[in-house]
Amino acid sequence: MKKLSVCFLAVFFWIPRVFPQVTPNSKRFEVRNYIAIDNTGRYFPYHTHGFVETTASGSTAKMFIMPLLEVDIKSVKFIDSEGYETNSYDTDVYSITIPIIANLSLPNESQKAAIGAALTSGSTLRFYYPPIVKNTFGGPIINPNAGVFASQIMALANQYEQYILQQQHYIDAYNQYAAQLISLSELEVTVKVGNDVVASERIPGTTVSMGGAFNSVSIDRPSQYIKNRIAGGNFSVLAKYKFLDTKGSYINARINASMIINQFLSEAQESTVTQKSSGWSFLGFGSRRKSMKSHFDQQVNNQFSDERFSNTTIEMYDADDDMIAMFENAFFPTISQQQAIQNHIAAAEKARLEGNTDLQKLHLDYVRALQYNDPNLEVNIGDAVAALGKKDYVGFIAHGVRWGDYRANGNNSFRRVLNSNEMTAMEAQWSQTKKISVQHAVSQNVAISQDVGVRAHLGLTDVIPYQGNMFISDGFSGQWRNIRGIILGPITAGGALHMNNITPGTLITSIEADDVYDGQSLTNALNSYDPGDTVTITIIDQIAQNVFQEKVVTVVLGSYPK
Incomplete structure (x- = not known):
């Protein structure tokens, strides 16, 4: 699903509450090309910018963040001359409506990491790293039968934790500020096809503050060229917004x-x-x-x-x-x-x-x-x-x-x-x-962005290749077999393995009919599926001292950015 995402400096909720304006001398930050994650585990593109105060040590500074304006290409409507919804191929398209939706949410943990990185290092993280599953002592959960592989799993967990620690450092940098939204005095959205302005909508700040959908930007009597470009998502948007900042000052000092x-x-x-x-x-x-x-x-x-x-x-x-x-x-x-x-x-x-x-x-x-x-x-x-x-x-x-x-x-x-x-x-x-009040008038060109490219994933940070002879029992008899597979390394919270209680140190040999024996073979096997697909995983489970049994477990695959 394509989305048109527009960043604009923040708005206030439609409740009897007044947000302070941005204070002068505030430092601007910007987040671009970052992939965040929501509470359901879905990855999505996130970009924003705003301001943070510069205050004396020991005091809590404020952060002013702008939410997103979004236009879902699938929600663009083509209306015929009689007022009925039609498609872009209809020769009787009288108007095109593009709904603008305001997202007024403050950042979640994954978005906080991106903002903290922009404030701390001036750069943007690529994507959010989910935390690994840990035991009550704060260490990674490891299958009791992992044996000699436990130390390797621990080393892999420590390596992954370096990313988590840096990410948490950025989240902590964000949490040093009191985050809030900014009230807009005005917002203007302009739609361009090529170099031509085909629509413009001026939205007062009080309307923006209500959130949800605004009045749709309408393009009347579009040409065939404009219809085709809009239908294909080949247009751009210019968002111009105005907001105030204020400062108490002694005039004799200025x-x-x-x-x-x-x-x-x-x-x-x-x-x-x-x-x-x-x-x-x-x-x-x-x-x-x-x-x-x-x-x-x-x-x-x-x-x-x-x-x-x-x-x-x-x-x-x-x-x-x-x-x-x-x-x-x-x-x-x-x-x-x-x-x-x-x-x-x-x-x-x-x-x-x-x-x-x-x-x-x-x-x-x-x-x-x-x-x-x-x-x-x-x-x-x-x-x-x-x-x-x-x-x-x-x-x-x-x-x-x-x-x-x-x-x-x-x-x-x-x-x-x-x-x-x-x-x-x-x-x-x-x-x-x-x-002293200063009004900022900011214009930003926005391009259409694609949904995040994701691949099927088990919620696994790394693997350890395995090959050895094992006594495999079918419950009545058994035989020695040469087994190739992978020992699972640390797993992430909310991933497919975690949701099915499959712990690090577990040995798996196949996904459906595809054998897995190292990281690349695992990737190749998962490439045959999409996030959300249901697959079977073959596990070698220990049932007695030096006695093992094959077990098939069904899991729903999660997702991870490509």
């Missing part, structure tokens, strides 16, 4: 407030040189929020530049109006109109004493504009630029300017800028806790 103020005022000054706007407009700063938001976004975006990964776009939604308002209140305190006038008069006197008559005139002109609230009393822009010079505008604006539209009725809002010394001190003291 934002250079002085740079924002200076750059904003500098741009405001430069903009007046190329315009014939009035000095009032310049000194009114009507566009300050847009400029400030741009600088906040730029600085916050820079801090995440190292956290981007392949095929991911980070969309910023920061520096909202509330944040800017808090920033304004800290660095641009409100003052009365009269206080602004007095500040500029005092500044004009200081400029006169310093011999800066141009700056003195600029302060006094602005005082007249404030006193009469008259935009026609313009401050000369050319004189203002000459008077202020480079960065002098910070000191000028520090004395107070109108902060808004002079045309608004009752607008008596004036603000001042802290001077450079105050600004530096204030920046060090100001501490505003702010959640």
Whole structure:
């Protein structure tokens, strides 16, 4: 059975529960080309990716995992013009529906091993190794009649245990994290045949969170070419999903407030040189929020530049109006109109004493504009630029300017800028806790994958070739015979041998009519059958001291990846 498997970052269950978002600085992991095993012993392909937090030693970090989107090719439906289901060969195919199914399960033990390997070594295991059957003392179960072969079986068990120990190491690495799913804000699935987009479905995050089947992606009035390609599984899918991550941060540790103020005022000054706007407009700063938001976004975006990964776009939604308002209140305190006038008069006197008559005139002109609230009393822009010079505008604006539209009725809002010394001190003291949210938009191309190729298997890790003379009894009489066969090595839990209580150290000579005498002959015999087939196995069973008997046992073959 072919399946179309799509990995996407995780979703939350449709229950009154909220999952935290992915935290920044989390490490991304990816699992590819791995064969997992379910509780019934069925092998299946598994690939996923997600994020793990980087936290201080001693604390439990979180892991954010995405489940799978799956499309079973056999569930694709071809619908005729009357709404009835038909086949791909029908000339009257009106639409093709491709159902998308969400698997919201957290990883089982076999899947944990793959994720742990990706986190620990950055590589992916090939497949999951099932554990061997052990006794109550923790050693491998061995047939009491194994005799001299017991030590060889023990050595084979120890060799296999090295794989199990490494696998358990990866599982332990996974278990160090608190695993959970991530809530999607949106998912978009696009179906492509060749280079052509033939269908697209946008799915809101709340729908994804319900799990199960979504509305099928529908391809209306498909051409014969598209019908044939879809029927043969020769199409690809692009899954684009969006999710948020958040972080509690102190803005003063992330934002250079002085740079924002200076750059904003500098741009405001430069903009007046190329315009014939009035000095009032310049000194009114009507566009300050847009400029400030741009600088906040730029600085916050820079801090995440190292956290981007392949095929991911980070969309910023920061520096909202509330944040800017808090920033304004800290660095641009409100003052009365009269206080602004007095500040500029005092500044004009200081400029006169310093011999800066141009700056003195600029302060006094602005005082007249404030006193009469008259935009026609313009401050000369050319004189203002000459008077202020480079960065002098910070000191000028520090004395107070109108902060808004002079045309608004009752607008008596004036603000001042802290001077450079105050600004530096204030920046060090100001501490505003702010959640910085980042939206990731991730796109991933997905190809159709085949079911895992499996072969018939007994649940046996290794064998020991055997040949020797044995006294074989039929219950009434007996004779010496030269016996060729295999001594069973360690067996795996849940395998065909384990399910039939056939233990390591047992001697078998054939599977159905095929003699087995070493590992290759065993493989050749099993290649004639499929997983799930019922076969007979001939066992040489000890019934007395040096007396043996042939016994036929029926088993159902299990499976193992090819």
